[in-house]
Amino acid sequence: MYFTQFVLNYAWAAIPNGNCNNICMGGNSLLNLLLCDKGHLTKPSNPATAKAVTTTILNHLDSGRLRKAVSILFYAPFPFHFSLYARLFQLCSSTGSRAIVEARKVESHLFTFSPTPPVFLVNRAIEAFAKCGSLGDARELFEEMPQRDGGSWNALITACSQSGSPEEAFRLFVKMSRSGFLPNEITFASVLGSCAAVLALSLSRQVHGLIVKYGFGGNVVIGSSLVDIYGKCVIIDDARKIFDEIKNPNDISWNIIVRRYLEMGEGEEAIVMFFQMFKAAVRPLKFTFSNALVACSSISALDEGIQIHGVAIKMGFDDDEIVSSSLIDMYAKCGDLESASAIFDQPNSKDVISWTSIVSGYAMSGQTWKARELFDEMPERNVISWNAMLAGYARYSQWEEAVDFLFLMRNTTNNIDQVTLGLILKVCAGLLDVELGKQVHGFIYRHGFSSSMFVGNGLLHMYSKCGKMRSAKTVWFHQISHWRDRVSSNALLSSYARRGRSELAMTIFCGMQW
DNA sequence: TTAGGGTTAG
Numbered sequence: 001m002y003f004t005q006f007v008l009n010y011a012w013a014a015i016p017n018g019n020c021n022n023i024c025m026g027g028n029s030l031l032n033l034l035l036c037d038k039g040h041l042t043k044p045s046n047p048a049t050a051k052a053v054t055t056t057i058l059n060h061l062d063s064g065r066l067r068k069a070v071s072i073l074f075y076a077p078f079p080f081h082f083s084l085y086a087r088l089f090q091l092c093s094s095t096g097s098r099a100i101v102e103a104r105k106v107e108s109h110l111f112t113f114s115p116t117p118p119v120f121l122v123n124r125a126i127e128a129f130a131k132c133g134s135l136g137d138a139r140e141l142f143e144e145m146p147q148r149d150g151g152s153w154n155a156l157i158t159a160c161s162q163s164g165s166p167e168e169a170f171r172l173f174v175k176m177s178r179s180g181f182l183p184n185e186i187t188f189a190s191v192l193g194s195c196a197a198v199l200a201l202s203l204s205r206q207v208h209g210l211i212v213k214y215g216f217g218g219n220v221v222i223g224s225s226l227v228d229i230y231g232k233c234v235i236i237d238d239a240r241k242i243f244d245e246i247k248n249p250n251d252i253s254w255n256i257i258v259r260r261y262l263e264m265g266e267g268e269e270a271i272v273m274f275f276q277m278f279k280a281a282v283r284p285l286k287f288t289f290s291n292a293l294v295a296c297s298s299i300s301a302l303d304e305g306i307q308i309h310g311v312a313i314k315m316g317f318d319d320d321e322i323v324s325s326s327l328i329d330m331y332a333k334c335g336d337l338e339s340a341s342a343i344f345d346q347p348n349s350k351d352v353i354s355w356t357s358i359v360s361g362y363a364m365s366g367q368t369w370k371a372r373e374l375f376d377e378m379p380e381r382n383v384i385s386w387n388a389m390l391a392g393y394a395r396y397s398q399w400e401e402a403v404d405f406l407f408l409m410r411n412t413t414n415n416i417d418q419v420t421l422g423l424i425l426k427v428c429a430g431l432l433d434v435e436l437g438k439q440v441h442g443f444i445y446r447h448g449f450s451s452s453m454f455v456g457n458g459l460l461h462m463y464s465k466c467g468k469m470r471s472a473k474t475v476w477f478h479q480i481s482h483w484r485d486r487v488s489s490n491a492l493l494s495s496y497a498r499r500g501r502s503e504l505a506m507t508i509f510c511g512m513q514w
Numbered sequence: 515t516t517a518g519g520g521t522t523a524g
Contacts, residue, residue, distance in 0.1 A: 324522090327522095
């Protein structure tokens with residue numbers, strides 16, 4: 001006993017910095033080899049010892065000392081109850097832990113003293129490895145399993161789905177069926193997660209058929225996943241139909257449908273669904289509040305925004321950082337700057353996002369002097385804050401202020417993006433300064449911003465406004481030939497129309513997609 | 515036991 005303990009301690013101490021990756025891996029680890037030779041020592045000489053060690057481990061776990069608990073288990077030269085291993089696997093992968101080293105130690109100890117552990121416990125190990133971010137360990141363990149059950153397949157499919165390997169999840173799903181295991185709710189939920197990750201609509205439809213065939217259509221998680229996928233694939237009517245078929249949609253289901261309507265640009269429907277949620281007596285999540293408020297901003301629905309604000313106060317959501325930022329932005333975008341400022345002035349409401357919302361609110365409502373006052377007071381700024389101020393000058397054609405601001409920006413920050421460049425082009429167009437515009441074009445080309453739609457449209461607008469139709473056509477036919485939206489078409493069309501080139505304007509007009 | 519959504523500002 002003492003000899004084994006000594007050997008173990010010695011072996012462990014020989015690994016620098018506690019790096020046990022090698023010692024803990026697989027059935028041929030150094031630890032396993034050492035312990036296999038001491039087979040007669042694999043039972044505690046005194047049952048009371050095992051009980052005492054288990055109690056010590058549990059005490060450490062209760063106090064949140066996972067590493068210490070695993071360390072004690074690892075050094076103990078006898079097996080423990082399977083439920084302890086299960087708990088340890090779960091804790092190794094719980095939020096905040098992600099303790100891959102500890103998970104490997106637990107696995108090593110388990111296999112050393114129980115060479116054929118129950119399948120459910122190996123499944124837990126696979127899940128733990130995957131949640132710790134090591135899909136390789138999970139895959140290896142799965143491959144080495146002499147026996148598997150449906151849970152083993154589910155564990156690996158989920159592991160692939162959550163580790164960003166959707167294709168592998170699909171392959172395993174097919175292989176699982178061929179191996180004679182029937183998929184259950186868990187399998188379908190994971191496969192649907194993979195479908196959503198790659199927007200695999202055709203595959204989703206096939207999986208949907210199987211879900212109906214196997215009778216899992218009424219499952220709230222699966223129903224919500226289907227709503228999510230169809231919504232993400234821009235088939236909102238199907239998404240809504242499936243949502244309506246869910247018997248008791250929960251907070252997540254409602255959040256998905258509100259979010260999908262918002263993303264589709266159907267702000268009104270998003271708000272309607274938000275209020276319907278209360279009729280169904282489901283408590284919204286803070287994200288659902290935020291989504292509903294963004295929906296109000298998108299369609300300037302101030303009255304509904306005020307109602308949502310009231311509900312947020314009543315339910316205690318107004319203290320939440322994201323909800324209060326969304327409220328400030330909603331009021332600012334709906335033009336009620338007084339209410340936006342009132343929330344902004346409350347303690348703990350002033351982060352860079354709410355600062356930017358309030359600056360943008362004043363800037364875009366024409367009160368650029370007030371916006372600038374606030375901008376100058378900002379304790380912290382980022383590229384979005386700078387753009388918000390510049391966008392205000394550009395919207396109200398304050399070209400001199402815009403140029404001064406650009407000089408200040410150049411001297412203060414190196415952080416610019418495609419929105420900044422689009423706005424600078426707008427300033428060039430406003431000043432009819434095509435030479436400056438060309439310099440900006442060169443910068444865009446050199447720094448790889450050419451593929452941005454915002455920048456492309458900015459170039460088109462700048463050249464058109466400055467009367468350089470040949471350059472505008474070059475942008476139209478080369479730079480933005482793969483995508484053209486209504487903004488691009490409008491830029492060229494209005495320019496041709498202004499110059500009396502009605503036949504060219506008509507060509508653009510007829511080519512527009514309505 | 516295992517499964518789904520989300521993150522506010524230009």
